[in-house]
Ligand SMILES: *[C@@H]1O[C@H](CO)[C@@H](O)[C@H](O)[C@H]1NC(C)=O
């Protein structure tokens with residue numbers, strides 16, 4: 001009798017912790033954590049906090065809210081999963097409005113003015129990160145957390161980086177972004193890999209087109225997971241003449 005109760009209790013505990021682990025995995029989704037990452041020592045580059053610093057962020061990014069990789073469990077969560085409908089993710093809202101989507105995420109719509117998404121605080125009073133400044137042909141290195149999806153047995157799906165026209169008055173549609181993808185980045189390009197596959201820091205570097213006119217450009221980071229899940233982050237790049 002005692003044994004049955006005990007084993008029932010431990011079985012329940014085991015099942016509960018398994019569910020917790022599974023849901024944590026299921027909730028572990030990525031987002032762009034930094035738009036302008038600079039390595040302390042370019043000869044020895046790494047994406048970890050101790051080896052670099054961030055000089056430009058996605059919209060309304062709460063810089064000190066949580067340790068690296070933990071904003072997917074922020075309130076609201078930082079990752080935005082586009083709707084599977086309308087009629088598919090390629091027709092969904094490109095930058096989260098905090099309402100639409102399979103997982104709405106934080107509000108990453110264009111600020112009015114654009115700079116307002118990079119000054120002051122977010123809705124919860126937390127200081128937000130500064131805007132990215134670059135120039136035509138300028139290099140940007142974008143960082144994201146692996147969230148368990150950079151391990152060997154996961155399919156490697158690229159991150160796409162897309163740009164708007166110069167000085168848009170509203171965010172591009174997803175189809176507009178898809179018509180101007182400037183590069184693909186390797187999702188699994190992580191450094192400082194250790195036992196905790198959730199918090200591996202990863203990222204990719206690329207150069208902006210040399211043909212850009214000075215002005216503001218909306219940049220979309222977009223990552224595919226499984227067959228129909230797409231996650232996006234949006235940032236404005238202030239492109240200045242060199
Ligand atoms: C969405 O667009 C991407 C990139 O152009 C393409 O590979 C994919 O097949 C499209 N998905 C759907 C459901 O149309």
Ligand SMILES: *[C@@H]1O[C@H](CO)[C@@H](O)[C@H](O)[C@H]1NC(C)=O
Pocket residue numbers: 045046047185186189190191203204205206
């Ligand atoms: C991969 O990451 C390293 C830092 O670990 C970086 O130096 C390199 O540029 C990245 N590769 C690409 C293709 O972005």
